[in-house]
Amino acid sequence: MSATHTPESHTPESLSAHLSHLLGAPVHLEVRRDRSVPVQARAMRFLPFARGGVELKVHELFLSAPPTVHQDMAAWLKVGKRAKASCQRLDHWIQGALQTLPPLQPRRLRLQHQGRVHDLQAIQLELLGSELAHAFEGFPQTSEPRHPIPHITWGRAGRGKKVRSIRLGSYNTENNLVRIHPRLDQPAVPERFVRYIVFHELLHAIYPSQKDRSGRWIHHTPKFKARERQFPDYAFALEWEKSTLFRVI
Ligand SMILES: [Zn+2]
Known part of the structure; x- marks a missing residue:
């Protein structure tokens, strides 16, 4: 996100003051860039003069949110989940706003697509040109908006994990990264299975992923699932997973 804000957008101080006003109690605001927890609130019960006040941590997107979002936020801070409509709108706005952010670059991750046996990037590129053609950027070249190609890597070998789990x-989603378990990188695992x-x-x-009506x-x-079932090796992969996988890894 750039440092420039629209003229209507808040500074952390002005948003803090604004929310305090809407809530009728002090709001101690911290603005950050944590996408996985875009909003976090904690009652300030420990300060006697801050009765009803909250400590609030929000993603910086909230600085330039429309006024209705701040009103919904205040309603949520007041009565929590009982402000059902406000919570829903807030949720909805957050999901949409997060999607406007540029994808995070997995800079600190060490990506390792070439394994001892299987090269994940080769497998991925081949899929992008065949079963997954027309889904990702550049496969084929077009001006239509497409998904950016995910980064792909072998995961790191964990120790002492139960093989069955x-x-x-x-x-x-956050860094657009596919990770494949390193135990699949061995000659006994057919490339067809890794490919699946x-x-x-x-x-x-x-x-x-989507939420169902009950919010799950x-x-x-x-x-x-429909798309997955169309995969030519789908039946093979399920069968191999059931019959052989756990003997091999
Ligand atoms: Zn899945």
Whole structure:
């Protein structure tokens, strides 16, 4: 996010004052850039003069949020989840606003796509030109907006983990990163299987997780599953996972 704000946007001090006014109690505001916890509030009960006041940590996006967002925020601070409509609007605004931020560069991550046996980047590039064609930037070249190609890496070997509970792959939306479990990097694991795992994780980049009506996250949406079932090696991969995977790793 750039340092420039729209003329209507707040400074941390003015937002703090504004929210204090709306809440009718002191708000101690800290502005930060934590995308994973965009809002965090804690009652300031420990200060006798700050009755009803809160310590509030917010993402800097809130500085330039529309006034209604600040009103919803104050309603939430007052009565918590009982301000149902406000909470929903707030949630909705946060999700949208976070998406306007540029993707984080995984600068401090060491990416290692070339394993001892399998090269994840080669597998990914091949998928982008075949089963996943027309989903990501540059495959093929077009002016339509497309998903930026995820970074891909072998995860680091953890020690002492129970083999039965390992996660074969993961996709991290925040830094657009696919991680594949390093135990799949061995000759006994066919490339076809690794290819399926990479395909599955790339689908997460295309079909984001969604909340259902009760507010629970669905990571594999119906669209996701339908697309996954079309994968030519889907049946092979499920079968191999069931019959062989845990003997091999
Ligand atoms: Zn998944």
